[in-house]
Amino acid sequence: MDNTLYLSSSPHIHSGETTERIMRLVIYALLPAAAVSLYFFGLPALKTLLICTLGCIAFEALANKLMKQPLTVKDGSGALTGILLALNMPASSAWWLSLLGAAVAILIGKMIYGGLGYNPFNPALVARVVLLISFPVQMTSWTAPAPLTTGIDAVTAATPLGEMKMSVMLTGKLPENLNSGMLDYFTGNMAGCLGEVSAIALLAGGLFLIYKKVITWHIPVSFIGTTLGVGAIFWLVDASKYPNPLFHLLTGGLILGAFFMATDMVTSPVTYQGMLIFGFGCGLLTILIRLFGGYPEGVSFAILLMNAATPLIDRYCRPKIYGQVEKA
Amino acid sequence: MDVKTFAGGLHPPDSKEYAKDKVIERCPLPDELVIPAAQHIGAPAEICVAAGDLVKKGQVIATAKGFVSVPIHASTSGEVIAVEPRLHPMGKLLPAVVIKPDGEDQWDESLQQQDPDQLDADALKKLIGQAGIVGMGGATFPAHVKLSPPEGKKIDTLILNGVECEPYLTADHRMMLEESERIIDGIKIVRKVLGLETAIIGIEINKPDAIEKLAKECAPHNIKVQPLKVQYPQGAEKQLIDACTGRQVPTGGLPMDCGVVVQNVGTCAAISDAIRLGRPLVERVATVTGPGIRNPKNLLIAVGTPLKHMLDQCDGLDGKPAKIIMGGPMMGQTQLSLDVPAIRGTSGLLIFREQDLPRKNAGPCIRCGRCISVCPIHLQPTTIAAYARLDRVDEAESYNALDCIECGCCTYICPATLPLVQSIRHIKGGIMAKRRKI
Numbered sequence: 001m002d003n004t005l006y007l008s009s010s011p012h013i014h015s016g017e018t019t020e021r022i023m024r025l026v027i028y029a030l031l032p033a034a035a036v037s038l039y040f041f042g043l044p045a046l047k048t049l050l051i052c053t054l055g056c057i058a059f060e061a062l063a064n065k066l067m068k069q070p071l072t073v074k075d076g077s078g079a080l081t082g083i084l085l086a087l088n089m090p091a092s093s094a095w096w097l098s099l100l101g102a103a104v105a106i107l108i109g110k111m112i113y114g115g116l117g118y119n120p121f122n123p124a125l126v127a128r129v130v131l132l133i134s135f136p137v138q139m140t141s142w143t144a145p146a147p148l149t150t151g152i153d154a155v156t157a158a159t160p161l162g163e164m165k166m167s168v169m170l171t172g173k174l175p176e177n178l179n180s181g182m183l184d185y186f187t188g189n190m191a192g193c194l195g196e197v198s199a200i201a202l203l204a205g206g207l208f209l210i211y212k213k214v215i216t217w218h219i220p221v222s223f224i225g226t227t228l229g230v231g232a233i234f235w236l237v238d239a240s241k242y243p244n245p246l247f248h249l250l251t252g253g254l255i256l257g258a259f260f261m262a263t264d265m266v267t268s269p270v271t272y273q274g275m276l277i278f279g280f281g282c283g284l285l286t287i288l289i290r291l292f293g294g295y296p297e298g299v300s301f302a303i304l305l306m307n308a309a310t311p312l313i314d315r316y317c318r319p320k321i322y323g324q325v326e327k328a
Numbered sequence: 329m330d331v332k333t334f335a336g337g338l339h340p341p342d343s344k345e346y347a348k349d350k351v352i353e354r355c356p357l358p359d360e361l362v363i364p365a366a367q368h369i370g371a372p373a374e375i376c377v378a379a380g381d382l383v384k385k386g387q388v389i390a391t392a393k394g395f396v397s398v399p400i401h402a403s404t405s406g407e408v409i410a411v412e413p414r415l416h417p418m419g420k421l422l423p424a425v426v427i428k429p430d431g432e433d434q435w436d437e438s439l440q441q442q443d444p445d446q447l448d449a450d451a452l453k454k455l456i457g458q459a460g461i462v463g464m465g466g467a468t469f470p471a472h473v474k475l476s477p478p479e480g481k482k483i484d485t486l487i488l489n490g491v492e493c494e495p496y497l498t499a500d501h502r503m504m505l506e507e508s509e510r511i512i513d514g515i516k517i518v519r520k521v522l523g524l525e526t527a528i529i530g531i532e533i534n535k536p537d538a539i540e541k542l543a544k545e546c547a548p549h550n551i552k553v554q555p556l557k558v559q560y561p562q563g564a565e566k567q568l569i570d571a572c573t574g575r576q577v578p579t580g581g582l583p584m585d586c587g588v589v590v591q592n593v594g595t596c597a598a599i600s601d602a603i604r605l606g607r608p609l610v611e612r613v614a615t616v617t618g619p620g621i622r623n624p625k626n627l628l629i630a631v632g633t634p635l636k637h638m639l640d641q642c643d644g645l646d647g648k649p650a651k652i653i654m655g656g657p658m659m660g661q662t663q664l665s666l667d668v669p670a671i672r673g674t675s676g677l678l679i680f681r682e683q684d685l686p687r688k689n690a691g692p693c694i695r696c697g698r699c700i701s702v703c704p705i706h707l708q709p710t711t712i713a714a715y716a717r718l719d720r721v722d723e724a725e726s727y728n729a730l731d732c733i734e735c736g737c738c739t740y741i742c743p744a745t746l747p748l749v750q751s752i753r754h755i756k757g758g759i760m761a762k763r764r765k766i
Binding site: 003004005006007008009010011012013014015016017018019021022075077114115116117118216265266268270271272314318319320321322323324325 | 338340419495566570576577578579580581586648649650651652653655657658659660661662663664665678680685686687691692693694695696697698700701704705706707708710711727728731734736739740741742743744745747749750753
């Protein structure tokens with residue numbers, strides 16, 4: 001008879017919380033946005049989603065094998081990176097572009113540092129930025145949404161942010177029809193990456209994550225609040241040159257970035273105070289790049305730059321501990 | 329109801345349904361009592377009996393050594409059959425007195441009943457020390473030391489700990505329901521010793537019957553009952569003080585540094601017995617509970633009763649034990665054997681079977697920050713633990729590792745199932761060793 005008695009230091013019970021569950025919940029939270037992208041962009045979107053997700057899982061398994069590690073794909077983080085990457089790609093991406101993105105995200109963005117938990121930068125964003133810089137034409141070939149119901153073939157179109165940038169660069173003024181499409185922006189009926197189009201689906205997922213206590217409000221609120229606040233200041237200064245805050249909120253990748261990319265636990269600060277600073281930095285950089293940078297969209301660059309600042313933020317943001325009071 | 333709490337912590341399933349409705353039952357004496365000389369924080373007592381001696385219940389069998397120490401007493405009348413090292417709950421062989429009960433359970437006639445109203449604070453304090461009273465919540469700090477604040481420390485508040493925030497345990501809960509008179513009497517004695525008026529009993533609201541009963545009975549004595557949120561570690565001294573008074577114990581300091589003394593409710597009942605009946609601390613209530621126990625109970629046991637004997641009173645084990653825990657599941661100590669005796673600080677015996685143990689599958693830290701948000705001291709457990717794994721003592725110290733109260737919230741919540749508090753414990757040892765060297 002086996003009479004093993006376990007000796008261990010307390011505690012002897014556990015909450016049951018697991019890394020796998022956290023990753024699974026984030027994936028669930030992305031499903032509404034993925035569904036909307038399928039509705040608006042159809043089969044090409046499905047192709048991009050599948051190639052990115054399966055590619056990430058496959059590359060992680062390959063890296064595990066090469067690095068003689070136990071298989072880590074079942075923690076779900078690779079699949080999550082794949083979905084996030086897909087949501088950061090144009091719907092009409094070529095298969096090789098998606099596959100290359102998956103390779104960059106997993107191999108260079110994550111496994112080269114040792115795998116989950118050790119990567120300094122958000123892997124999906126590393127891949128997006130590498131692709132954006134290396135293949136600017138392919139990565140900015142947007143298609144106008146063609147809802148499944150209309151049956152129209154995809155046509156090329158610019159993103160609202162792209163239109164804005166072009167117009168400001170050429171004429172010094174915002175395009176005239178800028179504010180006419182707000183409702184379309186809100187529901188996702190505009191050109192853009194797979195996942196940045198539907199504000200409402202992304203918000204639903206983000207709120208689900210906060211409700212489930214997977215993420216806290218600090219980064220999204222600070223990030224979006226700063227973008228809107230600083231955006232509003234510029235808009236008040238000159239409304240003919242700078243778009244209104246609502247436009248900043250509903251177009252581009254702000255909501256996707258603020259709820260799903262900036263909140264990546266591995267690459268963001270661990271304390272609430274640090275999260276607020278991190279979100280503020282993301283917001284400020286986003287607005288500056290959108291209004292004054294060379295690229296129309298700044299969310300990815302802003303988050304990556306703040307990822308780099310995370311160790312520094314963590315170093316200086318320590319919670320005030322219990323008992324730091326004067327002795328009576 | 330004005331329910332208070334502290335910042336941080338979490339809420340594990342309280343699992344108190346096993347024993348909370350079980351009336352305290354006196355556990356019959358075992359064939360042999362094993363009474364260790366070390367049962368408290370401070371210097372172990374010095375054994376003053378030898379094999380062959382006949383002892384009476386309540387007779388001193390080991391004398392206090394120094395101020396931070398208490399004497400140990402025989403828990404029943406009988407014959408000392410051995411004075412030898414025996415397996416102690418700490419996991420080591422330590423000196424113990426083994427008594428074979430004579431079945432008479434006769435109290436020592438020299439023990440005197442006293443009226444606390446006729447005694448001054450110093451006399452009361454001395455009697456409390458002589459009776460071997462220690463903190464019965466599990467910390468076993470000698471009560472008379474807590475009641476002797478140094479000159480110049482102004483104590484204005486007495487807090488009674490009726491929180492019992494450890495899951496499973498129900499001993500204090502039953503004490504408050506069944507022995508409220510002795511508890512209140514003890515509180516009045518402690519109040520007199522400290523020369524103060526304000527006394528607050530903190531109780532978690534998962535014990536509404538105890539809150540109601542004590543609130544009613546305490547009202548005429550000007551003792552306040554403070555309902556507290558069910559949140560672990562509400563019963564940790566520092567968190568309890570914060571919740572009840574809004575004050576914080578300065579880092580590195582003691583409750584007296586913010587004008588507070590904390591005593592467990594069970595300790596107060598023991599103090600009442602020590603004065604009014606002249607009876608030293610030789611028995612206590614312990615909860616025998618957990619999914620591995622057939623019939624969980626709250627037992628009144630003689631100090632030195634082997635765990636095996638306590639189990640027998642509860643119809644034994646339901647399945648094979650995988651973990652024997654003395655105390656609660658969050659901070660209790662695992663035991664090597666059921667031959668170990670229950671001592672003055674034993675608030676419970678908890679048995680888990682293989683299937684009740686958590687899955688262990690430590691993965692990498694994903695920096696989710698949950699350990700930081702639940703830490704009741706607001707430390708950064710994952711950072712300290714990372715330094716601990718590398719044995720980087722100075723860095724761990726700079727992150728205030730020594731302030732850790734080892735409540736275990738960080739390990740409990742960690743999705744990567746990392747042994748965070750265990751690593752912190754390890755490096756705390758390293759920091760202390762370094763400080764001794766300097």
